[in-house]
Amino acid sequence: MKNLRKEFPVLSNNTYLNTASSGLLYDSLLEFRQEHDLDFLIGGSLFRDSQQIFFNNVRKTIAAFFGSSDTNVVLTPNFSLGFNTILSGVDKNKKVLLLDEDYPSINFAVTSKGFNVCYATIDATVEQNIEDAIQKHQPDIFAFSLVQYINGIAIDLDFLTQLKAKYPNVLFIADATQFCGTRAFDFNASGIDILGCSGYKWLLGGYGNGFMLFNHNVLDQITPSLYIDAAAKTNYDPSYTSLQARFECGHLDTFNFGSLQYSLNFLNKIGISIIEEHMNTLSDYAKSEFTKLNLLEESVLKRQRHSTIFNIKGDQELHLHLKKHHIITSLRGPGIRISLHFYNTKEDIKKLSDVLYRYR
Template structure:
């Protein structure tokens, strides 16, 4: 950042391909050392998987689709902005509905609303609200603890089998997404045993959420062992 005079840092909090997770304390440290740097984060593979406080994250802009861990279906998402951002951006255009059909309001509407592009789906937003309320009833602390236990267990077992890359093995913490070393035959064996997974890159991606259990990870490990 110092050597290259970087003003904007844009990154995914969790990488969709292999679950590589950014240390949030690292981002907070960057913000303290370089308060002028705008940190823009993609939270699609992150939001809903663990506890998160945007106001204390050091992140300036967070955008996320809600279909993934928030379980809110396709076609909706959201963006969060820190107080600093409004003074850093100058929007050239806004959506028709953002100004309520009156472009004379362009310079008077609140900052966040300027990013609403056009015709919005109240049903889609309703599905997001339903999920957020549902997560709230369960408790994000409980979800975060459960997912953390699943991640640790999966990482430990996959590491024993030599199925993880060095960059994942050497991280102190990881998300609930794993891309394991597996060929086509192993992928088919997992599918045949009712394991929902996907071929991504050179491996197979497995993902876990609060509705999964440790016994399910045990079952996957047994399949992986018998298929080698």
């Protein structure tokens, strides 16, 4: 992994612990992007003549990476646009279960549209809280982040699979933006009905790209009947009227989605299982170090497994102090968010711990 750090110029002068805010641009991706625009420069409209084949290949790459069918992959500029499109096709009388303090792109999107909402608490027993809430409130939809953006609490995937088997009529919609790219994942075996992701964090795809994965026939359930009826009565090309077209309206950007495809292939070359193993080691080490310094909330300490996102005790003054030492983090919620990717090392965590120790 250390050799791969040379791909990321930011790391030469900084200890970058902020992937949860933005993944990094790297040298070979920059080369791809420059070549892409050069081809556009000299080809003009000829460059776009094969765009349908190009985007079909992007869908196939996404499907292969996440264990889905490419016919069930929808391309979207980001998770939020895809999620709001989903909600616009759902009956507002449906009851939606949310996690309290989950990402605003989920919670505000749901509450602002007038859905009947209920909540489960995010703490050390979040899985039990979710099941209790489903039993009590009997929601039609459960919308949630797989990994919480503030403190990094991650919902157990085996639990979700078992929960879906127990409540097959509840529609599971997951935001995986803080998850995809951190470990191997098989969407078809997950129990999740719809999974969405923006590509600019752990997938290293840059901004302006994302995707939604749908289980078989789910698109039919979330498409308004008026849309389906109107599409059946027209002779327009399916690219304007299909169920996917509601999400992919207008021109998609070959630059952005090409960047996502390039990065998925980049991660594949490293090996997602190797990335997962490295990140598990980093997570365990970071949790141990932060525990020694009494920096973690009780809910995280009680969890057996954790993601690579941590929220440590601290304020704006400490955040600026870290920045002066070229340690890049984010202020989030009650403290300072630390987030790790495969380009991070134990030495990065040691440097952070040393600075924190001296600051205290």
